[in-house]
Amino acid sequence: MLLMLLPWLVGGVAACAFLPQLPWQDVPSHPLADQHPALRRAFWSELDTPxxxxxxxxxxxxxxxxxxxxxxxxxxxxxxxxxxxxxxxxxxxxxxxxxxxxxxxxxxxxxxxxxxxxxxxxxxxxxxxxxxxxxxxxxxxxxxxxxxxxxxxxxxxxxxxxxxxxxxxxxxxxxxxxxxxxxxxxxxxxxxxxxxxxxxxxxxxxxxxxxxxxxxxxxxxxxxxxxxxxxxxxxxxxxxxxxxxxxxxxxxxxxxNYQYVEQVVNDLRVRVFYLPGDERAAQTALHYALAALGVYQRYFGPYPFVKLDVVEASLLNRGMEYPTLNLLGTYLFREERDKLEFLTAHEIGHQWWYNLVGNDQVGEPWLDEGLTEYSTYFYYEYIYGRDVAERLRKTRWEIPLNYVRSRDLDAPLGLPATAYSLDNYETIVYGKGALFFHTLRLRLGDEMFLKALRQYRERFAYRVATAHDLQQMFESVSNTSLQDVFSEWVYGGY
Ligand SMILES: [Zn+2]
Incomplete structure (x- = not known):
């Protein structure tokens, strides 16, 4: 129940409070007016950006x-x-x-x-x-x-x-x-x-x-x-x-053959579509989704769209992100419910890192996967406290990376997806990616790290960012050279 309450009340939502639209305020002549129903009213002006x-x-x-x-x-x-x-x-x-x-x-x-x-x-x-x-x-x-x-x-x-x-x-x-x-x-x-x-x-x-x-x-x-x-x-x-x-x-x-549960928060509608029989898990996923949206808006910046859906799909115990739509495998609604929270938090993180801020997902897969994975640290830290987030960091990212290193399968983050193998893709791109962002955070401190991340979201929303863009953003916000940490983690010593 804790999950339903906190982040919305203290998160970034209030700043974008919805005002009812009056008929004469509509702008039918706007070249992108057809798209208005998909965006929260406060974000219609973004359609005017070049x-x-x-x-x-x-x-x-x-x-x-x-x-x-x-x-x-x-x-x-x-x-x-x-x-x-x-x-x-x-x-x-x-x-x-x-x-x-x-x-x-x-x-x-x-x-x-x-x-x-x-x-x-x-x-x-x-x-x-x-x-x-x-x-x-x-x-x-x-x-x-x-x-x-x-x-x-x-x-x-x-x-x-x-x-x-x-x-x-x-x-x-x-x-x-x-x-x-x-x-x-x-x-x-x-x-x-x-x-x-x-x-x-x-x-x-x-x-x-x-x-x-x-x-x-x-x-x-x-x-x-x-x-x-x-x-x-x-x-x-x-x-x-x-x-x-x-x-x-x-x-x-x-x-x-879907049914759904939903919650409407101001001008944003969150729904979980589920198969018959899975309603209880869907309700739980809805709580997680609301909590994740609240935490990420608070830390990373606003979510401009009018809806966010989570949908049960044929993906085993895994997930997949699409714009304003997150798929979660049927196993997560049934026999592997213990993984539902993490996967929900992960996929929703992609709404910031993949849909808002885009990247070449084949050429630099770590950019969205590493940052999305690390976003879950903020989720667990906010909802459950730092000890729980630290446990996640160790068990999900640090121990697997140490294992991969012990097998001599370590690799830099900045490689294309094709350069990794089944044995190290997820551990490097997701786990080592998350640890890289944690390292940056420790180096810069919470306030500077989040300021840079918010500016990265702001500057590269609706664009395609590269590792170089990320580095430049963090360096300019912090006024610090981060070449050493990027060289060590991302470029493999170059
Ligand atoms: Zn992902």
Whole structure:
């Protein structure tokens, strides 16, 4: 019960108190007004920042046919070249074609046009990406749009597993089931690395989504966006959801036989979607989610979105983060309830470190995983006291790292996901990552550490940060060179 009370009352929420909106205060002419329902009123002004005004925009219209496990749809993508190099092509990632998603040709591009004219495109990177040739060079600051017809086939899994993509026991999980822009590099090329099954595959800029999803009316839809309108189609027993997102790294959709519990705190709605029979665990997860939101807002800065969902999914005893949406494996709601709190606190930390502050999750996986992992230290310290947080630090991070070191498997933090193995990926990227942030905190003191972290969140919200950006931020806030600690932990002595 302790968990329900404290952080909200003393946390950062009061500063963003919701004021009811009067009709004449609406700004229908704002170019991003469609996205307003996804953001808390106090954060609408963030839509006026240049980074969001020039952010990519997606309009997706698709139908999910669950009997054929088939999605057919269109994607209209508007993108501005925000690099300093002209683009002769635009790269799209086709994540369902990754071996650990659907594999093969799960996501097929049927046509690509721009203003009605066909654009040639080629499959690259073993089908996990496509290169769209632009008719003319897209110069820096110029914008282009393309319309894509696509089709996605998703798998049905037959045994228990960590299933990010596809159907298992009536839950349909459809992350990244559309073509998404690759992350542009400053030299005009694109981030195209696939990563590893253990790590997150996505690297993306913050973008806006406006989605019309037609799905079976008998299933509950949960998504990374908010519902703006619904249109039932009685003869076909389908329903079309109109969904809008705030700035988001991706769009994700789940369908299932879900029920939910919720709590509304001012203008923020927190829900836990669960399968029949798991209501008690869902209530517990709701308490943890509320507590984590309160603690993280207090320490790291505000959460600008109107909703946060936690959803039971086919992920064993693990979790996965999406924008305003956190998946937790069914085991955590049932036989492994003792891990529910930690996983809830971890995944919700990603709303700050992955969705708000983005990074290349394949190239620098430790940046979001290490910081998210360390965020849980603040959660346990605030809720239960420092002794409990210290126990977490020792048992979850320090002992495993010492073990990995004893086997000569230590490695620097700053490597791409592909440089680690099954034997050391999690211990280094998560555990050593968390210990690195703890070391920084001890070096700078609590006040300076948190000031730098809040400024990192503020400066890089809706952007893509690098280890170098992190170092510069901590050095400038503390007015201290941290080259030695970054060299030792991140760059491996360089
Ligand atoms: Zn994580």
């Amino acid at each position: 980074v969001l005004q020039s952010a990519p925009r997606y309009t997706l219209r698709f139908t999910v046919d669950v009997s054929r496990r088939l999605i057919t749809g269109t994607a209209s993508i508007t993108v501005t070249n925000r690099t300093e190099s002209p683009w002769s092509d635009v790269a799209l990632r086709l994540y369902p074609n990754l071996a650990h998603y659907g594999g093969g040709n799960s996501l097929e591009l049927l046509s690509v046009t721009s203003q009605g004219e066909p654009l040639p495109f080629a499959s690259i990177e073993s089908g996990t990406a496509a290169l769209i040739n632009l008719p003319t060079l897209l110069l820096p600051q110029e914008t282009t749009s393309m319309d894509i017809r696509y089709r996605v086939r998703y798998p049905r899994h037959i045994r228990d597993g960590y299933w990010l993509f596809g159907e298992y026991k009536g839950i349909v999980a459809l992350p990244l089931a559309y073509p998404i822009l690759a992350l542009p590099k400053s030299d005009g090329s694109w981030v195209l690395s696939d990563g590893i099954p253990l790590g997150d595959a996505l690297s993306a800029e913050a973008a806006f989504y406006h989605v019309w999803a037609t799905v079976p009316a008998t299933m509950t839809l949960v998504s990374s966006a908010v519902v703006r309108a619904t249109t039932p189609h009685t003869p076909t027993q389908q329903i079309t959801y109109e969904l809008v997102s705030g700035p988001a790294r991706e769009f994700t959709l789940l369908l299932g």
